[in-house]
Amino acid sequence: MPHISLPEHLPGITGLLEYRLDTALPIRELTQILLRGESTLTPGERELIATLVSARNETRFCTAAHTKAADLLLGDDETARAVKQDYETAPVSEKMKALLAIAAHAQRSGKDVTPEAVERAKRAGATDREIHDTVLITALFCLYNKYVDGLASVTPTDPVYYQRLGERIVQGYKRPPGGFPVPPKM
Template sequence: MPHITMPAQSFPGTPGLMQYRQETGRPLSELAEVLLRDDNTLSRSDRELIAAYVSSLNDCYFCRHTHGEMSVQQSDDEDARAVLEKVVADLGSAPIPAKLKALCAIAGAVQEGGRAVTAELVGRAREAGADDTEIHDTVLIGAAFSMYNRYCDGLAAVVPEDPSAYVPMAAMIIRDGYSMCARGH
């Protein structure tokens, strides 16, 4: 049960909280829109995978499943769901490109604390082909999703337990964008 009184027709999870207080929800949803959907050299699927990875480290069930499903639905890889599961279970052995693995490692370091991002981690990402914008955005995804995860879980947002509930929710956000989260239905 949420720690605050939510409207009956609220979205579950973080979108419901953004909808509850639109003054804070709008900028939070706009940040997610820019980080995860705007034009970028990293695919939307890869950026959502980074968000899902950080959310799994934070043990945020809602965000891990929402962003994991969004990564899968936007991927061209027919094994995307299996790849996602390997990334969240053991990044080191996950079958993803070296650049994405290095960026996930950076995001994971951010989840621990900003100073856990070392020159060595950044150097590995650069060696794998990451540019400054990709490194910048990865650090911001790691930081933002640590905040979103704590927002969702800190207010005990309603979270569907059935992983299949995230399939239509992800499809709706892919279609309509994150800004719809703060506006409501």
């Protein structure tokens, strides 16, 4: 049960963002820029970063949502699972493994990102912007994870819910015009 009164039909982060539209706007805009804006990392790769961070933070809602979005964007349901299990053996490029290592370090503490981790990423072909964006995506999802868990947002258990949410996330992070309608009572 959430710690505050939230729209019952909007579990997870969605209800929290609807609760405070003024704070939601810049958060959504930043998320849209980082995960769907111009980048040399694909949207699927950026969703893998969000997935890894959410899994390491043990935030079930965000982990399920971004795993499904990554699955849809990558066209398989094994890569995100493998990244969560052990990104070093996951079927991703060496550059992506190095960026995921940076994300893992930054998820624990920004001070855990070492010069060696950054050098590894650069040797694997990562640009300064990719390294920057990896750390910023990590920080953003730590914020989301603490937001969802700190207010005890509802976490659905139905995989169908996450399939639909993943499909919506694939389209981007902007609020639908008019918001999210309340479903009719059955």
